[in-house]
Amino acid sequence: MVAFANNNSLTRRITLCALITAAAVIVHSVEALLPPLVPGVPIKLGLANVFTLIALIMLGARYALITAVLRCIIAVLITGAVSRLPYCLTGAILSFAVMWLMEKPRRSDRISCVGQSVLGSFTFNVGQIAVGILIVGRAMIAYFPLMSLISVPTGIFTGLVAHYSLKTLMRTDYGYRKI
Amino acid sequence: MCIESKKSKTTESGGNAKSRRFPVRPLDAVIIAAVVLLSLAPLLLFSRGTQDTVVVSWHGNEIYRGKLSTPARITTPDGLNTIIVENGEVRMLEASCADRICVFSGKATPAHPIICLPNQVVITVIGSDEADSVSW
Numbered sequence: 406m407v408a409f410a411n412n413n414s415l416t417r418r419i420t421l422c423a424l425i426t427a428a429a430v431i432v433h434s435v436e437a438l439l440p441p442l443v444p445g446v447p448i449k450l451g452l453a454n455v456f457t458l459i460a461l462i463m464l465g466a467r468y469a470l471i472t473a474v475l476r477c478i479i480a481v482l483i484t485g486a487v488s489r490l491p492y493c494l495t496g497a498i499l500s501f502a503v504m505w506l507m508e509k510p511r512r513s514d515r516i517s518c519v520g521q522s523v524l525g526s527f528t529f530n531v532g533q534i535a536v537g538i539l540i541v542g543r544a545m546i547a548y549f550p551l552m553s554l555i556s557v558p559t560g561i562f563t564g565l566v567a568h569y570s571l572k573t574l575m576r577t578d579y580g581y582r583k584i
Numbered sequence: 585m586c587i588e589s590k591k592s593k594t595t596e597s598g599g600n601a602k603s604r605r606f607p608v609r610p611l612d613a614v615i616i617a618a619v620v621l622l623s624l625a626p627l628l629l630f631s632r633g634t635q636d637t638v639v640v641s642w643h644g645n646e647i648y649r650g651k652l653s654t655p656a657r658i659t660t661p662d663g664l665n666t667i668i669v670e671n672g673e674v675r676m677l678e679a680s681c682a683d684r685i686c687v688f689s690g691k692a693t694p695a696h697p698i699i700c701l702p703n704q705v706v707i708t709v710i711g712s713d714e715a716d717s718v719s720w
Contacts, residue, residue: 510611520612527619546626553623557616568607 422460422468426475429456433480450559451526453480457501458522458567463574466505473497491540496532500525518571522564526556636694637710638674640667644704652709664703674707676700 461469537545686700
């Protein structure tokens with residue numbers, strides 16, 4: 406590991422953002438290969454949201470939004486399910502927005518990554534279902550209770566993943582910013 | 585330099601409140617509870633199933649049509665099948681055929697009609713709401 410003179414340079418931030426995005430794309434694509442938890446209902450672990458959260462905490466809001474949007478576009482092109490792009494994009498942007506709003510309470514240590522992530526995965530579902538209502542019709546509401554109930558344990562899990570990843574990442578040279 | 589910077593960061597995070605073993609804060613539990621309540625809210629707002637319509641057809645002719653909420657006991661004109669509507673659900677009570685698949689198939693839903701092939705009886709539930717008929 407090499408220590409850099411300027412730990413906070415623009416190049417460094419862009420590179421880290423690209424790395425996080427690349428990891429998010431990989432996780433998203435691998436997750437898309439897994440069979441659905443409940444037949445017919447699009448429930449996923451949402452591990453790719455961890456990277457939005459990590460980018461938000463390590464790099465700030467602008468890079469987190471870039472990570473979220475690019476992750477959706479690239480992963481959708483890789484998996485070939487382009488029809489899922491509006492769902493993914495809306496969900497990712499909405500969950501980013503809510504997690505960004507929760508950034509201040511988290512920094513003042515009133516909540517943790519876990520609460521932030523639960524709210525994020527909940528709003529991801531809200532966004533997906535909102536798009537589903539526009540595209541498929543009102544029937545999508547029926548999915549909502551099941552999907553958002555399952556988003557709670559997956560959100561807790563992804564929040565814990567983000568927490569422990571950040572704990573480790575902050576000890577490396579990448580962690581130039583205080584969490 | 586590298587080791588030094590690493591060391592300083594470790595001690596910094598070591599003194600930080602965020603490095604505690606269990607990361608969850610009390611407000612996190614409030615958030616989780618709120619999300620659970622919010623996700624259950626549509627179930628209370630849209631109580632389903634009561635407005636569905638039951639249609640029984642026998643040899644291709646409709647012999648009964650009624651709400652799922654109104655209890656009824658229907659016997660086909662040949663007397664071979666008995667259908668019962670109660671507690672907001674409809675099922676085949678009796679059938680004359682040998683295998684009685686229709687009896688064992690339980691209650692009919694919009695997605696799963698009950699069909700008694702030997703006696704040509706079909707029980708369908710038509711959802712009043714789009715959400716019911718498509719997804720349940």
